[in-house]
Amino acid sequence: MMLKLTELAGSAKSARMNEKRILRQMLSGVGIGVLGVGTLGGCVNVAAPDEPIVIELNINIRQDVVFALADDAADTVEDNADIF
Amino acid sequence: MTHLRKILLTGLAAGLAITGIAAPAQAQRDPAYAAARANGSIGEQRDGYLGVVVAETAELRRLVNDINIRRRAVYAERAQSANATLDEYAFTAGCAAIMRTVAGEMYQAPDGSWQTRTASAPLRDPRCPPTG
Numbered sequence: 001m002m003l004k005l006t007e008l009a010g011s012a013k014s015a016r017m018n019e020k021r022i023l024r025q026m027l028s029g030v031g032i033g034v035l036g037v038g039t040l041g042g043c044v045n046v047a048a049p050d051e052p053i054v055i056e057l058n059i060n061i062r063q064d065v066v067f068a069l070a071d072d073a074a075d076t077v078e079d080n081a082d083i084f
Numbered sequence: 085m086t087h088l089r090k091i092l093l094t095g096l097a098a099g100l101a102i103t104g105i106a107a108p109a110q111a112q113r114d115p116a117y118a119a120a121r122a123n124g125s126i127g128e129q130r131d132g133y134l135g136v137v138v139a140e141t142a143e144l145r146r147l148v149n150d151i152n153i154r155r156r157a158v159y160a161e162r163a164q165s166a167n168a169t170l171d172e173y174a175f176t177a178g179c180a181a182i183m184r185t186v187a188g189e190m191y192q193a194p195d196g197s198w199q200t201r202t203a204s205a206p207l208r209d210p211r212c213p214p215t216g
Contacts, residue, residue, distance in 0.1 A: 060169075063211040066176045069168055070213035073176035076162050077184065082111035083154045084181055 116147060127190025127198055130209060131171075132159065132178030137190045137198050179212035 077084045113121070120126045126148055129135040133152045136144045156174070163173035182191045185201040193199045193207040 061172050061175050061211065065168060065172050066179065066211045067213050069166055069173060069176040070179070070215070072162060072166050073173060074180045074215075076158060077177055077180045080111070080155075080158055082113055083151050083158070084177075084184070 117151060120144065120147060121189055124188065124190045124200065127192060128178065128181045128185055129192045130175070130178055130182075130194065130196070132174030132176070132181065135192065175209075175211075176213075179208060182206050182208055182212075183215075 112118075117126075125136070125138045125144055126134050127137045133155060134148045136148055138144070155177075156170070159174045159177060160170055163170050166173065168176075183206065185191050185206060187201055187203055189201045190198050191201055191206050194209045199207060
């Protein structure tokens with residue numbers, strides 16, 4: 001009987017401790033929430049553009065290179081009339 | 085009589101010699117390729133290769149692939165001797181190939197759209213040389 005009482009007291013004590021822990025967790029949760037709201041001000045909104053994104057495939061081809069090759073390439077086209 | 089025969093034979097020999105020399109230099113387009121170009125079902129792309137303009141058929145795809153493979157081989161060889169990349173060389177040849185299209189043929193404009201070549205200059209990439 002005595003043992004049972006202490007057991008009950010113990011469980012009541014642990015229940016109180018649990019309560020405290022939950023409260024602490026809740027408070028920290030609120031804290032994180034407040035922190036989240038605080039950082040929201042610094043958010044950058046990224047909206048999809050209306051125009052389709054065109055990827056330039058020949059971005060690596062420079063005009064000076066094309067000019068240097070112009071005569072050679074024009075001759076190649078003329079000399080291979082069957083495939084041009 | 086013998087004199088006339090000699091002239092005729094000389095003429096024949098000369099004719100054979102001329103056609104014999106001229107044949108390799110006058111490589112013509114395959115009739116199927118020429119027809120597909122003329123009716124606008126295939127066209128010159130910006131990148132130096134051919135593309136199918138209309139709804140693709142297996143026959144058109146095979147035709148275009150065949151010529152593109154041969155073009156690529158020529159580009160690769162010439163690019164190497166010109167100390168350029170394959171893409172650079174192909175692009176430059178594409179500028180020339182678009183310039184050489186005739187009225188009614190199809191070519192790709194800088195924005196990627198297919199255009200019918202008219203009597204006026206084709207729409208080309210600003211990097212294309214003015215003449216070639």
